Amino acid sequence: MKGRRVVITACSAITPIGHTRAEIVDSLRRGVSGVKPLREDHLLSKFIHSQVFGTVDYPVDFDFRRTYRKTMGPVAYYACQVAKEVLAQAGLPPEFVTSGRLGVAFGSTHGSPTVQREIYKTFFGASQSEFRAIGAVDYLKSMVHTTAVNITKMFGITGRVISSSTACTTSSQSIGFGYETVKYGMQDAMLCGGADEYDTTTVAVFDNLMACSTAFNDRPRCTPRPFDRQRDGLVVGEGAGAVLLEEYEHARKRGAAILGEVVGFACNNNGGDLSCRIAPESAKPCVSASRMRPWRPMRSIS
Amino acid sequence: MTREQITLEILNIFSREFEIEQPGLDNDLRETYEFDSVDAIELLLGIERFLKSELTHDEKKMAMGIRTINQIVDYVEGLVRVRGREAHK
Numbered sequence: 001m002k003g004r005r006v007v008i009t010a011c012s013a014i015t016p017i018g019h020t021r022a023e024i025v026d027s028l029r030r031g032v033s034g035v036k037p038l039r040e041d042h043l044l045s046k047f048i049h050s051q052v053f054g055t056v057d058y059p060v061d062f063d064f065r066r067t068y069r070k071t072m073g074p075v076a077y078y079a080c081q082v083a084k085e086v087l088a089q090a091g092l093p094p095e096f097v098t099s100g101r102l103g104v105a106f107g108s109t110h111g112s113p114t115v116q117r118e119i120y121k122t123f124f125g126a127s128q129s130e131f132r133a134i135g136a137v138d139y140l141k142s143m144v145h146t147t148a149v150n151i152t153k154m155f156g157i158t159g160r161v162i163s164s165s166t167a168c169t170t171s172s173q174s175i176g177f178g179y180e181t182v183k184y185g186m187q188d189a190m191l192c193g194g195a196d197e198y199d200t201t202t203v204a205v206f207d208n209l210m211a212c213s214t215a216f217n218d219r220p221r222c223t224p225r226p227f228d229r230q231r232d233g234l235v236v237g238e239g240a241g242a243v244l245l246e247e248y249e250h251a252r253k254r255g256a257a258i259l260g261e262v263v264g265f266a267c268n269n270n271g272g273d274l275s276c277r278i279a280p281e282s283a284k285p286c287v288s289a290s291r292m293r294p295w296r297p298m299r300s301i302s
Numbered sequence: 303m304t305r306e307q308i309t310l311e312i313l314n315i316f317s318r319e320f321e322i323e324q325p326g327l328d329n330d331l332r333e334t335y336e337f338d339s340v341d342a343i344e345l346l347l348g349i350e351r352f353l354k355s356e357l358t359h360d361e362k363k364m365a366m367g368i369r370t371i372n373q374i375v376d377y378v379e380g381l382v383r384v385r386g387r388e389a390h391k
Contacts, residue, residue, distance in 0.1 A: 066321045067336045070344075136343035 003183035005248035009256040012085035013241040014078055016054040033221035035235055044200040050212035052220040053203065054237020068154045071140040073112030074197035078240035079147035080154050083191055087155060090244045090256065092189070101188040103159030105178035106148040106195070106242070107170040113199040115142035147195050159187050168234065169267075170194040171241060176265035178245050188250050193242030203236045212236070264290035308378045312371060315348040327371045342366065349378060355385055 013019070016034020017027035027034070036055040038045055045051075062077050072080065083106070087097065096102060110116075119138050140146065145163035152161060160181055164173040171194030178190035196202065206212050213233040216223035224235045251258055266289035309327075316322045322335050331337035346365060350357055357365075361381065368374055 067338075071340065135347060136340050140340065 004185065006179050006182045006245050006262045007248050007251050007258045008243050008260040008262065009189075009246045009251050009258060010086040010090035010244040011242065011259060012082040012089065014056060014060060014082060014239045015241070016056055016237055016239060019058070019060065034237070035220040035223060037217075037220055038200065038203065039198075041200045044204045048200065048203050048207045048212075049214045050203055050207050050233070050235070051217040052213060052223060052235050053198065054235055054239070055198065056238050064154070068150070071137050071146075071153065072150050073115040073141040073146060075108050075112045075195050076141065076146045076150040078197065078238070079106060079108070079193070079195040079242075080150055082193060082195070082240040082242040083151045083155065086191060086193075086242045086244050090246075092244075093254075096189075098156040098158060100158045102157055103161060103178070103181060103187040103190050104148050104151050104157055105160075105162040105164070105174040105181065105190050105192040106151055107145070107162075107164040107166070107174055108147050108194060108196050109167050109170065109202055110165060111144040111146045112142045112197060113201040114197060117201070151191065157191070160190075164194075173267060175243060175245070175262070176267060179262045179265050182245050182247050189244060189246040191242060191244055193240060195240035196236075196238055198238040206234060206236060266290035303382050305375060305379060308382070309371070309375050311352050312374050312378065315345065315352070316371075319344060319348055325371055327375075329371070330369050331371070332369060339366075342368075345374070349381070353378075353381060353385065355381075357381070 011021075013024060015024060016036075017032050018024040018034075026032075034054050034056070035052050036057065038048065038051045038053045039055075040046075060078075060081060062081055064072070064077070064080065068080065069077075083104075092102070115138060119142060140149070143149075144165045145161075148161050148163040151157065162174065162177050162181070164170050164177065166173055171192075174194055175192045178192035181187045181190050203212060207214075211233055213223040213231075213235050215230070215232045224233070225231045245262060246256065248258075248261070266286045268286045268289065313324070316325055320335075320337070320341060322337075325331065325335060329335070342365065346357060346362055365377055368377055
């Protein structure tokens, strides 16, 4: 099945190295790092070997009405802000946004661990009256798909909802599955991306798997270092990123600015080791399956 | 407990929990203030704290059709009456 062309017509991100495109590009050019020392949380931080975190240390003006804020933990704030910026940038007509032809593919590592901690504190607390204090909104704020659902709620989006929760691959899967949804005609546009909030729980779980960087705790700006001989693991971070994927003819007809084109996607698994860092036997077939042939000869990918 | 006391507490809950100040007592809460089903469940929690008494499942179901502040006050008055009768048995 050939499928339709899918283009990118808006993007936004809140990152440890900046919020706007100008800030992010400037930081990249100047080699600015957003990795900072892990903040003391008086709970897990003293047990974690990795003492670094990709930190958003500037204020973000969320300005959300209470009717939206009430179901949002920190991760959903990030998600809704980048979604808001993407929709504003894309300039889609309001009637299209709510028409059912726009869907959402958005996720996070595990929803809001900040809210989950409060719920579990109540669960394991001694008082039954405290147990009844868990509110209706606590689950909505904490749940794994809180980012996608809050985005649909805030903007009245009624199309497909895909909420990947696959840790480091969440956002790329969101974009890939969103791409396929548009390519094969299930939707004409998809708002895709991912978000995560600041929380030491996430660092702790990867630290226990020995997947985190630990050799640069005294020099946070020197890690992570992908492709480097001295690379020693991942660094957990907070923030969000979103793109609007749109069917090419739909974008062209309405005169949308086209920022790029998604030409292929594939997803597979090594079917085995869950913390294996390198799986070349899985990577090459995945690239082949993405059908990027018109753009790069397969033999050039090693 | 008087109707005025109940009304005052309900208005306090709306101000504190929902950031809705001085709502009209007969305004449709959904139409005027986007008060939705999630807010209704939070309101019931606030009423339980106020009465220091857990609502039964049937009492919660009875609340689902409520649309105005005056209807909420009527509902809470009913709960107070039931609890007063129970206390005197």
